[in-house]
Amino acid sequence: MKLLSAADASTSDAAANTLVVANTEDVRDLKLDGVTRIDLHFPKFTDGRAYTQAFYLRRRAGFTGEIRATGDVLIDQLVQMERQGFSVAVLRADQNLDFAQKQFDRYRAFYQGDAVTAKPVFSREGATV
Numbered sequence: 001m002k003l004l005s006a007a008d009a010s011t012s013d014a015a016a017n018t019l020v021v022a023n024t025e026d027v028r029d030l031k032l033d034g035v036t037r038i039d040l041h042f043p044k045f046t047d048g049r050a051y052t053q054a055f056y057l058r059r060r061a062g063f064t065g066e067i068r069a070t071g072d073v074l075i076d077q078l079v080q081m082e083r084q085g086f087s088v089a090v091l092r093a094d095q096n097l098d099f100a101q102k103q104f105d106r107y108r109a110f111y112q113g114d115a116v117t118a119k120p121v122f123s124r125e126g127a128t129v
Contacts, residue, residue, distance in 0.1 A: 001082040003100050006093040009070075023049040027056050032063055040086075042071035051084045058085030058115040075100045085115035 018037040021027060030038075038057060040050040050069065057063040068088040069081050075095050082104075091100060112120055 001078065001086065001104070002088045003078070003097055004088060004090045005095075005097055006090060009090040021053065023047060023053065025053075027053045027061070030061075032061060035063075035065060037066040037068060038063065039068045039070050042069060042073055042077075045072045045074045045077060047072075051080070054081070054085040055115045075103055078103050079106075083114035083116065 015037070017035055018039065019030065019032075019035050020039045021030070021041070023041055023043065040053050042050050050071075054067050054069075057067060066087050067085055068090065069077075069086045070090045071092075073081075073089050073091050073095070075091070078089055078100055081089055089100075091097065
């Protein structure tokens with residue numbers, strides 16, 4: 001997962017092929033033709049609707065482009081975000097990029113399947129945890 005600081009990312013860098021989606025929108029209604037990036041917003045870190053949106057876009061809609069987490073994004077959420085299908089996270093201004101990267105070193109493998117790797121470890125050929 002690519003990590004960006006709030007200072008490095010801005011909404012003005014969204015290209016014409018980017019959709020900015022509120023967490024109240026139904027992503028099943030989105031037209032994804034020509035879209036390469038979707039920004040999903042977390043208004044509060046306790047609001048998990050964007051996780052469901054990302055999971056749907058990856059697993060059900062088959063979206064292969066960039067899914068970016070924006071808003072109140074904390075370090076503690078990053079591993080789960082990646083497992084739900086996010087590919088980029090824009091951290092809240094008070095979050096440290098170096099500490100955030102350490103989360104991925106801490107949690108390297110999972111037994112269960114997720115949005116990125118659908119099969120659980122027992123059904124993956126040659127896989128070990």
